[in-house]
Amino acid sequence: MQRIRVLLLTGLLTALCPAVLAQDADTPSGYPVPRYVSLKVSAAYGREGPSQDHRIIWRYVREGLPLRVTAEAPGWRRVEDPGGEVTWMHQSLLSGRRTVFIPEEAELRIRPDADANIEAVAEAGAILDLERCADGWCRLEAQGHHGWVRADVIWGILASDLGLDDAEAHSLAALSDPPPHDTADR
Template sequence: MHDFLRPVHRHGVLIAAMLGLHRFILSACAVLTVLAGSAALAQDTPSGLPVPRFVSLKVGVANGRAGPQQAHPILWRYVRAGLPMEVVMETPEWRRVRDPDGELTWMHNSLLSGRRSVYARAETPLRARPRDDSPEEAIAEAGAILWLERCRDGWCRLEAQGRRGWAQVGTLWGIYPEEGGPPVEAAGQPALSATAAHDTAPGL
């Protein structure tokens, strides 16, 4: 199984971030604040949530279909839980989603989670603080999926495999400009990862 996150060694010592209770409480409060703000802004959509918006895959195998019904053919089969997806349209039970490569399909809402993640387009250092001169805590390889905690001033606080750090948004897909910086375009980018985040469904 490929490990997309490498720890950083300094002078032979493994540097790993330890999340204390107070930091956990602060992170939880930040997430609750964002969720409360989003809920307060009711949208004219079946879910009441804004469109477009980013979500993530809830399951390890998810089918993307040609239309919003089980009878529609499968266009893509996604095999990475946590992969960020952008909802661009919705019905009461189905979501039209865009993946990091720009592919558009329909997914049942039960396959998607409101938990936010990002996709690393290139090798991305995770730093102790949101500054270029801050020590590296770990390095996310191209193709890594990391959970999004919060963003500010072009940096995002991310977590994966028990490690946390700040990364610049330039190599990340799954963030809007108002959240942390310029978006990374979906179309025309490299494949999702070396381990094939999605494959063509059989018979297509």
């Protein structure tokens, strides 16, 4: 009798497990919001709302452009670009590849240290791949060049990328305010 109870309880827990997991996922994708993604294609439209019936308000022309997902609807993501514009994009246009936007010229250093030698210089408006972040610095890559850049001079990272809580993150402008640069065509 005890064995039957254990089997019934195990079966019930197994059946309920997917339902419990789905309750934890408060977005259609199951991924947290906010988060960063990048533009998967070289040209895409941003719309006023989450369907093709909504008016196109932006045309993005930079593959790899980092975008902050701020909300979700089934198949659609509300995103903010580095210039602060907010649009809706179909999920098929977006990639989980992490990139960052360089609002002003930035030096890539060989170590996460302001006194370390400079490996390369990223021009304003450059898009680089994000490798990892630690201690207020992020390791980036572009065209075979790797280097460390201070996190407060790039756009496209979360507080969790730096191991910070939300209160600490507000002290970094790069995490809260987009730079005033054009990144798309109207």
